Amino acid sequence: MKFFIINSFRMIVYVAYFAIIALQTGGFYLNRVRFNLEVFKPLTGSELNASGEAAMSIVVGLVSGWFFATLICGLLVTLLDIRDDINDRLPNGRAK
Numbered sequence: 001m002k003f004f005i006i007n008s009f010r011m012i013v014y015v016a017y018f019a020i021i022a023l024q025t026g027g028f029y030l031n032r033v034r035f036n037l038e039v040f041k042p043l044t045g046s047e048l049n050a051s052g053e054a055a056m057s058i059v060v061g062l063v064s065g066w067f068f069a070t071l072i073c074g075l076l077v078t079l080l081d082i083r084d085d086i087n088d089r090l091p092n093g094r095a096k
Contacts, residue, residue, distance in 0.1 A: 009080055016076070017069045024065030025058060032057035 036053040
């Protein structure tokens with residue numbers, strides 16, 4: 001039973017990793033005009049055309065999604081590993 005529980009948590013992390021990237025990319029794509037006017041124009045002084053803002057929003061969404069997914073899922077895996085190690089050591093502590 002422990003095997004299935006651990007692997008189901010692992011599957012949740014795998015799904016969450018790609019879901020976070022997809023949501024971040026979709027969010028940047030839906031707000032591509034705002035990204036163009038509020039982020040890109042102040043940085044460079046020029047505006048992108050429609051295809052340029054779509055491409056830039058997808059690239060920025062993928063990179064920021066990858067970054068946030070790595071942080072969130074890494075923290076989740078670390079906490080699950082700590083919990084698993086504590087559960088493995090509990091019977092040894094009670095026996096003494």
